[in-house]
Amino acid sequence: MVTIADVARHAGVAPSTVSYVLTGKRSISPQTRTKVRESIRLLGYHPHAGARALATSRANVVALVLPLRPGVHLPVLMRFVTAAVTTARRHDMDVLLVTADQGAQGLRRVAGSAQVDGFLVMDVELDDDRVPLLRQMGQPSVLIGRPAAVKGLTCVDLDFEAAGARCVDHLADLGHRYIGFLGAPSVVYQRNTGYAQRTMAGFGAAAMRRGIASTALPAEDDYESVLASVRSLLRTQPAMTALVVHNEAALGWVAGSLRALGRRVPDDMAVVAICPDELAEQMQLTSVQLPAEELGRQAMELLVARLNGHPTAPLTLLPPKLSGRASTAPRLRHRGTA
Amino acid sequence: MVTIADVARHAGVAPSTVSYVLTGKRSISPQTRTKVRESIRLLGYHPHAGARALATSRANVVALVLPLRPGVHLPVLMRFVTAAVTTARRHDMDVLLVTADQGAQGLRRVAGSAQVDGFLVMDVELDDDRVPLLRQMGQPSVLIGRPAAVKGLTCVDLDFEAAGARCVDHLADLGHRYIGFLGAPSVVYQRNTGYAQRTMAGFGAAAMRRGIASTALPAEDDYESVLASVRSLLRTQPAMTALVVHNEAALGWVAGSLRALGRRVPDDMAVVAICPDELAEQMQLTSVQLPAEELGRQAMELLVARLNGHPTAPLTLLPPKLSGRASTAPRLRHRGTA
DNA sequence: TCCGAGTGTTGAAGCGTTTCGACAACATTA
DNA sequence: TAATGTTGTCGAAACGCTTCAACACTCGGA
Incomplete structure (x- = not known):
């Protein structure tokens, strides 16, 4: 291995000089x-x-803590990861992979051994058990997601x-006046999973603000349940012309349900999904x-x-981006009104 | 930070003793x-x-080199990754993430700075440009995939x-005597992409060995092409009762094509796919x-x-595992023979 | 009783950086 | 011309660990 001393000798200067050049x-x-x-x-x-690392007590490495629990959408996760790694490299940092199965143990170990300078924790849940640990360890960390209390933390999430x-x-x-909301399975709301509730809340508040009639229902992810939910929404609000769906798994069944109930998309029913982009792209x-x-x-x-x-700041919320596709159209062109 | 000297003092021994205990x-x-x-x-x-690391000249970290090129199936990749990380941890090693965009530069850097002891390189292609670099650097490395020449390397791949x-x-x-093979798009074979050719070769050789008539065709990944390929297969070999499909993207269209041509699965036509397990599970x-x-x-x-x-060994080939599902059935129960 | 062969423990010398204080050499000001 | 900065360079002391050579012991065996 070639050392700083070798370089110094070769250049005819002192090692410290080389260090200062660097x-x-x-x-x-x-x-x-x-x-x-x-x-x-x-x-x-x-x-x-x-x-x-020894001399500076800085490793120039950050830990990327991946949960890898079932249900995370991997393509999205990978996009997180690549973006994070690329950004880290731009700051001359490397990324150490810590998977969830290593748990709290793992965090303690890499932090304790000064292997990493900080943590980037992905897919944080409302009552995440890693949060108290991170708080206590005192190492800098940033969470993607939004735990119950963000005081003293740094969190980033979609708004x-x-x-x-x-x-x-x-x-x-687009002119719609009656909108339905098809949410996650009801257990998700029972579990107090922050994002689901917040989405609903934002939906509801906006509807009120715009003077729009809205009805919301959870949806399980099998065809019968989705069909039942959609039917129920239509019965409660027969004039409904648009549907917001916040449920990846149910997405596939929604189109089928609407067809079964004699509604065409987007003519009879506009649909907006909140979901990974690939999925939306694929289903237009x-x-x-x-x-x-x-x-x-x-x-x-x-x-x-x-x-x-x-x-x-303890909490950075990123603004949502809406991509228009074939499933929404102006209400004015709605054939049902012709 | 608590050091080995602190421990030594606390225990009333010399630092070296603590080290030896450890x-x-x-x-x-x-x-x-x-x-x-x-x-x-x-x-x-x-x-x-x-x-x-300084004292032992061993970092106890390996680099995981991910390509993240378009077209890699992410769920499968993630399963690689978790398995690799878990195994590394069992040997008290950590994993540094190196993404492909960092390229050869990145490999040189992490190796040169003694940040890692070795490389695990995923998704290696026949003429991968990282291979000569790895050869030259001399650091231990293992490749997942199979480059053109494996001499002097350590490669792991599915057989x-x-x-x-x-x-x-x-x-x-199951009794089938006439089998068709629907492969990747023809460009893949033109590109000399090792695994596609090897699969075909294995298929062909086995068919000969078992005295079975086989016909193979590539398939592009749009419905019309798949339909055309399937129709062509059936015309060449009207008695064909089974189909092997080695083309993830076309998989979805195969069922449709068969239905369109009046063949039921598995009764008129058994289907075996070579693809990620999720996909197969989903489509049964x-x-x-x-x-x-x-x-x-x-x-x-x-x-x-x-x-x-x-x-x-320069090359470790893992045996394939076949999972039986609804798309294959014994030829004896084939309704068409009734 | 002395010797040689284990055992268990230690002190000190690295490993390759960074960084602090010192110090020349030179430029600026009084 | 002397005092004072400024600039560029250097030597040496950390940083926290491992490991080698050396050193006390104890224990049998002669």
Whole structure:
């Protein structure tokens, strides 16, 4: 292995000078600088990460904590990950993978051994058991998702309230006046899973604001249940012309249910989904998506900021983005009114 | 940070003694051992990874090199990853994530700075540009996939020849005597993409061995092409009663094509797919799957072996596993023969 | 009684960086 | 011209760990 001493010898300077050329923490004459740079290139020198970590007590590595629990949508997760890694690299940081099965143990270990400087924790739930641990450990960390209390943390999440509202606004702008909401399975709401409730809340509030009649129902993810829910929505509100669906698994059954009940999309019934973009693309649904890349990037930027001692807001909410597709159309062209 | 010296002081021994308790490289009296262990626990001591790496010139970290190119099936990839990480942890190793966009640069950097001891490279292609680099760098590495020449490398892959053969055997055992093969798009074969050819070869050889008439055709991934291919297969070999499909994207259209041509599955036509298990499960197809967990695990085990100086075979092929589902049935019960 | 062979433990010397204080050499000001 | 900065460079001391050589012991055997 070629060391800083080798470079120094080759360039005819002291090791410390080489170090200063590398870190730029002291002024170095242009001649010396180029000379040293040349030696570095020639010898193919790379500073030993361990030694550097030892001397600076900074590893320049962050832990990426992946849950990998069943039900996470992997393509979205991967987009998070790539965005996060790319951003980290832009700040000269590397990424250590910590999977959930290592649990709290794993977090303690990598932090305790100074292997990483901070944590990027993905897919955080309302009552996540990693949160108290992170709080206690004191290492900088950024969470993607939104636990119950964000005080003292740094969290990034999609603004689900705004997402719910965005759907209503889109439909209202198209002229719809009666909108239904098909949500996650009821257990999800019972479990107090933050995002589901917030989406609903945003949806409801926006509907009120726009003077729109709305009805909401949960949906299980089998065809019969979805059909029943849709039918029930239509019965409660026969003039309903638009549907917001926040349930990936049920999405496939919604189209079938509508067809079975004699409604065409988008002519008789506009549909807006809140779901990963691939899914919406594939089914040609107007949708509000999770901005995965943006979340990953932002989260890593915040982590880097915290590592450099900058203060960060406890909660950063990203605005939702709506992509118009074939499943929504202006109410004015609605054939049923012809 | 609590150091080895703190532990030593607390336990009333020398730092080196603590080190020996930890590494077990020298005999230590039971009394001292428990005393030291107790101090470690009490103080919450974790060895500083950087310091350790510096002293031992071993980082106990391996790089996981992910390509993330379009077209990789992410659920399968994630199963690789988790299996690899879990296995690494069992050997007290951590995993550093290196994404492909960092390219050769990235590999050089992490290897040069002694950040990792070895590489686990996923999704290797026949003429992968990372292969010469890995050869040259001399760091231990294991590849998942199979480049053109494996000499001097350590590669792990599914035995695609055996996979092709396994399909034939399954169908032959069920009594089928005329089998069709629907492959990847023709460009894939033109590109010399190893696994596609090997699967076909295995299929063909097995058919010959079992005295079975076989016909093969590539398939593009739109409905019309698939329909045309299936029709063409049926015309060439009207007595065909089974179909092997090695084309994820076309899989969805095959069922439709068969229905359109008046064939019921499995009664008129048995179908075996070679594809990720989720897909097969979802469509209820008998299938040969990529044993993702097993590949990840094996690969990491091999890497660890290499890191410990053990020699490894240049190529490890994993046997395919066939899962029987609703799309195949014994030929004897075939209604068309009734 | 002395010797040689274990055992268990220690002190000190690395490992490759960074960084602090010191120090020349030179430029600026009084 | 002397005092004072400024700039560029250096030597040495950390950083926290491992490991080698050395050193006390104890224990049989001669």
